[in-house]
Amino acid sequence: MLLPSTDLFLRLVAENELEKRRFHQWVFNPGMLFRTVEKWWDESSARGIPHEGLDVAAFLTRGGQVEWLLPQTRIPAAYNGTIARIQKDFLGFSCFLRHDQFQRGDRFLYSVYGHIEPLASRHEGDTIAVGEILGTLADTARRNSPIRPHLHFSLAWISSAVPEQTLNWETMNDPDAVILIDPLALLTGAFSVMY
Numbered sequence: 001m002l003l004p005s006t007d008l009f010l011r012l013v014a015e016n017e018l019e020k021r022r023f024h025q026w027v028f029n030p031g032m033l034f035r036t037v038e039k040w041w042d043e044s045s046a047r048g049i050p051h052e053g054l055d056v057a058a059f060l061t062r063g064g065q066v067e068w069l070l071p072q073t074r075i076p077a078a079y080n081g082t083i084a085r086i087q088k089d090f091l092g093f094s095c096f097l098r099h100d101q102f103q104r105g106d107r108f109l110y111s112v113y114g115h116i117e118p119l120a121s122r123h124e125g126d127t128i129a130v131g132e133i134l135g136t137l138a139d140t141a142r143r144n145s146p147i148r149p150h151l152h153f154s155l156a157w158i159s160s161a162v163p164e165q166t167l168n169w170e171t172m173n174d175p176d177a178v179i180l181i182d183p184l185a186l187l188t189g190a191f192s193v194m195y
């Protein structure tokens with residue numbers, strides 16, 4: 001099945017009034033991209049496993065400056081979905097959304113939002129409409145992490161044989177259970193990569 005693109009990038013700009021910060025386009029460095037083994041926050045070491053998604057952390061202003069996302073940045077859902085799992089990760093929580101409307105064989109599409117603080121009103125089993133706010137970016141400084149606040153965004157076809165209560169970053173790296181997708185292939189909106 002051909003997947004429709006998501007306007008998550010545009011919704012992030014609108015929900016967080018990034019125009020007021022002179023938003024021009026999203027910017028990534030190689031360590032933020034899908035399948036990279038580089039770390040964008042530490043050039044002296046590599047990721048233990050290839051990156052399962054995209055790290056959304058910064059944008060370019062119309063003046064060409066790099067601006068970083070702030071803690072409390074509001075994170076909208078990329079598609080209509082159901083909250084399948086909310087799980088602690090090393091910077092905050094990861095929210096796994098299942099999208100029943102996108103099915104391939106025995107697999108459903110999931111989008112995953114890592115390093116966020118889910119709103120108190122969000123619970124596993126809740127139905128979420130596209131654009132509704134799931135939570136806000138975790139404040140990494142409060143965890144004494146040198147990593148700037150960022151949204152880790154993954155898209156994946158996950159087998160319905162995987163119990164949702166077992167969804168975590170370990171299962172996301174099980175190639176039998178999970179087929180990862182490059183999020184940049186489906187995100188609408190301009191971006192650049194800085195090497």
Ligand SMILES: [Zn+2]
Binds near residue numbers: 053151153
């Ligand atoms: Zn990431």
